[in-house]
Ligand SMILES: [Zn+2]
């Protein structure tokens with residue numbers, strides 16, 4: 001399995017977590033419990049993603065894929081901002097009021113889904129073509 | 138002579154010679170240009186920046202027939218142009234106090250090469266219009282890179298004809314405004330009328346300094362052609378990933394625009410005198426800013442829902458982006474109103490995150506803090522006219 005395959009599998013798992021959280025979002029305690037249950041997975045995933053972009057950028061440079069390097073930089077700055085916000089939300093679950101937690105969750109879910117969509121359609125193809133036949137560091 | 142600005146109050150548009158014009162500040166103009174020029178490794182960015190200008194200006198001059206083009210340039214806030222040395226055999230033109238050059242220096246510092254691509258296109262259109270022949274224009278010296286004035290060399294030749302501009306674009310009747318749009322003591326009609334009375338034509342120096350920023354009454358279709366061709370070229374040269382990246386950059390340009398232009402407006406003397414007296418609550422700041430936007434020629438903005446501090450739903454009828462996109466490119470499978478998307482998150486971030494009411498300095502550091510730190514707002518266009526919707530609808534929510 002490549003790193004991208006791992007990421008795709010994690011996307012599916014996190015999406016299932018989001019759907020489960022949406023199903024209980026009217027109940028503050030159940031929502032908190034579901035978000036706590038998926039927290040470790042989300043944090044690990046986003047930390048891995050934060051490391052993906054610099055590695056991908058370096059790989060694009062190594063294989064002289066100028067377009068890939070260029071695009072990766074654009075994505076990196078956008079994704080870093082999102083990562084930080086998503087991680088802040090999950091790390092601070094217990095500190096937020098139930099109302100803030102519920103409304104932020106809706107936005108966080110939207111941001112995560114949009115991001116996964118962008119990565120699957122735009123970023124992973126760059127990864128696949130630049131790491132073809134190689135294993136990521 | 139006076140420049141024949143035609144107002145279309147029912148559509149919240151303004152036009153000259155059949156070309157829609159919109160107010161935008163140097164922050165947006167220069168940031169957008171830089172976002173595109175920075176992709177020079179992937180696309181041929183410079184012709185993109187100049188060609189679109191030549192096309193929209195030429196369309197306008199053709200419709201106007203006889204017009205003092207130097208006066209037009211000055212009136213729109215681009216600086217002072219001298220085109221008297223243009224001849225059928227070519228020649229040169231100069232610009233003093235170029236909006237793009239001065240804006241570039243104030244935002245990014247000195248440039249290593251000329252930056253007035255729009256001006257080059259404007260001059261190309263003037264030469265084509267005046268001499269009924271084809272020309273190309275290159276800026277050979279620029280204030281942004283240290284010259285005393287910007288110089289443009291005009292050479293016969295170039296594109297045999299220019300594509301038609303989308304003009305006023307594809308316009309459809311506006312549906313009734315949402316009920317939420319008027320749930321405020323802010324008197325939008327009075328604000329739009331008052332803004333219409335502000336002296337927003339360029340000074341003798343070709344400057345429109347208002348709301349603490351340097352404004353231009355720019356060509357809506359310049360932004361449209363530029364943005365959508367950029368998007369297209371990125372996709373055709375570097376695939377769908379590049380188109381996605383282009384869209385991120387264009388939405389970011391919208392945020393930059395909102396931060397500086399909306400921020401500048403909400404901290405301005407005009408706001409203090411005209412709008413602040415109507416404001417009772419923090420939510421009224423949203424309505425006040427939306428009312429001012431409705432005087433900028435950007436289409437008709439309406440608050441459709443507002444949860445204080447948490448969520449804004451904004452409906453835009455006849456956005457200049459959708460008008461232009463539909464006319465020039467037809468239907469789309471993705472939302473196309475990038476400026477309005479960035480502006481929606483920008484508006485909410487200024488009011489509920491950056492505490493614009495306390496009049497902070499609108500610095501790069503505050504921009505970073507406002508759009509990157511804490512519980513900031515993100516926006517998306519959930520319905521777009523280019524995809525078949527009756528109006529464009531944007532949602533900003535807090536993370
Ligand atoms: Zn210049």
Ligand SMILES: [Zn+2]
Nearest residue numbers: 474521522529
């Ligand atoms: Zn739209």
